Amino acid sequence: MKNVLIASFDMEVGGVERSLINMLESFDYNNYNVDLMLYRHKGDFMKLLRGKFNILDEIEEYTTFRKSILEIFKDKKISLGLARIKARMDASKYAKKNSLEESGHVQMQRMWQFSLKYLPCLNKEYDVAISYLWPHYFVANKVKAKKKIAWIHTDYSCIDTDVIEDIELWNKFDSIVAVSEECKNSFLKKYNKLKNKVVVMENIVSPEFIRFMAEEEVEDDISKGKGFKLLSVARLSMAKGIDNGVRALRILHDKGFTDIKWYVVGYGGDEGMIRKLIKENHLEKDFIILGKKINPYPYMKGCDLYVQPSRYEGRAVTVTEAQILGKAVIITNYPTAKSQLRDGVDGLICDKSVEGIAVGIENIYNNRHLKKEIEECCRKSNYDNMEELGNIYKLFYEREKIWNR
Template sequence: MNKIALYLPNLCGGGAERVMLLLANQLADMGEKVDLVLVKSEGIFLDKVSMKVNVIDLKARNFLFSIFSLIRYLKAEKPQIILSAIEKANLIAIWANRFCRSRSKNIASCHNNLSNHYASAIHLKRIMCPLIKKFYPYADRIVAVSQGVADDLIQNFHINPNKIRVIYNPIVNADLILKAQEDIQHSWFENNDAPIILGVGRLTKQKDFPTLIRAFSLILQQIPAKLIILGEGEDRGRLEYLIKELKLENDVSLLGFVENPYAYMQRSDVFVLSSRWEGFGNVLVEAMACGCPVVSTNCPSGPAEILGNGEYGILVPVGDVEKMAKSIIKILTNKELREELSNKALKRAKEFHVEKAVEKYLQIFSEVCMGK
């Protein structure tokens, strides 16, 4: 039995955090010894950690200072594997492992298309991109959550392809399916007066909710509908201003973060991902697992892979308001198409079950421990 350490900042609700939580719980259920090593033991997912998982709170002030606590942990506990997620955590794990000359095998997981992620953050790009190019090669393996993310690492960060393994995120489990059946206290679902369009994600530039809101404005010119967006973030004020400017206050609802988005996915008529870029696109798979037809931008990288280049959902160009509106209307006004896409979505979502992903991680753990 291996001792496996999963290292990340906290469990504050992002996609990477949820993936690491699911991995930790599933690995522990399979009999592995799992330490969940957190820079700070905090976050909304904290109470979802299995009792079989040992939570290690480094109690560090920030990422940089966590390196000292992580070094002490590696020396004392000597895990066979340390798996990290999010770029800063990956770098800290690599540095700590090398500094203390640990025999732990270092696996860094990359959850975003880094070229796009840093494109608009010039100062951060100047710091992070050279560090990633220099130190990621010291990892024993790098897990990319999509082929697009892998290609970006190879082409733009010059990572050796032999070090990279593509493992789609573990998304679907029994808990998701159960939560999708829970009731929702919202008048739009109770009254059933108009079809409901759903978007889910942090209210940031990356998710490009302005395009979805503008597309929704065009939709209302042809059919009645409602738009619900779940998530919180720094762009809330801008989105509220846009909604008011387009006179959509009675038809758009920004509900903020909700603990159970799956119940909304189960009951919505169409799910829309409007992102400019993604690493994978977890919410797409979550919506599909709930049987919700999907429309997504064909952004780098993930959605095209998830949707089989349009076989399991509709892909539209990034930022194209008119094509997004037309695609949503096409689904909302065609019952047969809705049912077809719903069935295809359910079928495709099975490919992203937690157990399948964990099997692939275990294969990598075995590879690196055997020195392959």
Template sequence: MKKILFVINTMGRAGAERALLGLLRRLEGRPYAVSLYVLLAQGELAGELPPGVRLLNPEYSAQDVLSGRGRRQLVKTVCKAFFRNGGCIRKARGIAGNLANQLKNGRVQPDKLLWRVAADGALRFEEHFDLAVAWMEGGSAYYTADWVRASRKAAFIHVDYGKAGYTKALDQGCWARFDRIFAVSEDCRSAFLQAYPELRSRTGVFQNIVSQEEIRRRSREPGGFSDGYQGLRLLTVGRLAYQKGYDIAIDAMKLLKDAGYRARWYVLGEGNERRRLEKQIARLGLQEDFVLLGAVENPYPYYVQADLYVHAVRFEGQGIAVWEAQTLGCPVIVSDYCGSSGQIEGGVYGVPCELTPTGVAEAIRSLLDDAEKRETLARRAAEKETPQGQEEQLFALLEDPAPLREMAGAAAHG
């Protein structure tokens, strides 16, 4: 039986993690021995792994990665990684170099500073795999490239590479050590190739796997809004992070309120931007109009009960929450991020918006004012099927001849 290893940064409640669960469920019943290594050994979704998947972490925390306690736990994990496997001086120099580059670019991103530390200080295994899959860019890609023993290696990119803050200097040649590099959309692939045109022949598109049957089943479970609000409900699902553009959404909600619209905007998700967003909400007097509900175990009943789903983000690889909203018949509004054009197909399955407070507000107004259009979009969205058969691209790697990747470097390669 051939062995497949998946590596992911965390298993928190986020889109890429849910997409991995979708793929792992597709592997059930296949003749493969499937293992998972969670680089930072934390996240709630590990409890939802299919029974046949072997979790390699000897110690694991189910703590929410975005809560205060969860972030403190992550700090402890990274500190342990700094001192594990030696090379502390090299790791410190790497952090300093990355910090200098980020300061030069005007935005410090702590995760980009520490992914190398997490990867180089993670557990190492003597076991050899037929296929190793880095499910995320950053730490899991660096770890899989440098420290996993495997005949074939594949990696996934879920973000707009440049806008997310990745650089060749940060990557240190890791992508050349993969046989296949999958982006979750054609736009996402194009963004990656702007930095790595020489790897074009190794790249492909592998859209996120969304189990529509599972989403519909879970949407029928108890849950959803409990505030008794009688107006129109807007919904966004995602981490409270800069990339998600909530500051723009809050300003858009202020414009809607000032224009006399009776609506309430809810956000499901947690993150390090909470305090800043709460201050912005209070400053604009939107405490009853823009509500941060935090992360929830089952978001799907909320989609069913919402009137509109808004996904106005600064950058994204492909919005899994948009697929989820469409599956449950919720009209969607999306900004212009990687993969968004394929999700709404020229306005057939959703409404595009400019990523400004005015642009977002105008798109929302166009649907709040037109119940018939909302119903049409809801019906079309519910009929839209998500991509199928993507996993066959991975299985094909198990049958390919000798690897294409560069074999030079750490002894663990191959």
């Protein structure tokens, strides 16, 4: 049996974490011994980790990547605390020329670079080591493995990183897995030298599991509410565009569509800004942040329309999950959007602007026949992609030539 390591940050509620759970749920444990390395054993999804894999004990130095600088110093990890300060100072210089979002990615890189010499290696050697979430420094530098694989979950054309530093990091991996063809293409526009390493594999989804979870009864069941109910499941961050959702709902209400309510399952650093925006637009009763939910599927089941107003995405797991539940969906025209759905068939793609989002919602609201056609198409479509696990296993055995489809 091959020994496999899968590494990620934690199990806070998020799309990447849900896709990791789906993969772990479906893994072939008859042929693979799997260790899961989480930098910190934290997050509501921890309770969903079950199966025949082994969760490695926390290593104190790696927990610092999910702690504040103050917490790090309180834990007497002085060198790692100083490394974090140095990373923040370095990124602040970068932020003067670029956006805060871009500088955040650079700060994450610097944080790992400056911390590496203070981080321990794993003692065990693996046949395969998978780094499931960027940045991939841990598996690249601190794990012994015959084959190393890194995952791409985002659109790299929309984020800024230190390309030279990144190339050096990516070259330590045998294969790089992108979750969609467009995600791969956007990555290669930036890192064309790595084209022989990149393969495409969709996030694993389990329709049976999603439909089962959707039947759970919840106290704040939106299906019992009045009006036309929109839903988004997303982190409250710039990338997900929830702020544009608030502005779009204001446009719709001003046009007379006052029975439309927008619910959001999620949390994140932009929550304060979004709540302020909701108040400024007098939408306190109509744009409702439900907060963090371990199980978002009853809310998907209860909505009339699922909306993903993102500024950029790799491949939004939540969109496919809503389709599995037979929901009409609207997504913005981010660069990887066409890999997500068939426009006009099992969903709609609208312009990324605030006005574009409002127009897309209005089209579905006014055309209930189109809505029913999309829903029927989703119900009849097969979104099961368990065959992707077989493609992952192929990478484990590939030696001299990168396997590609």
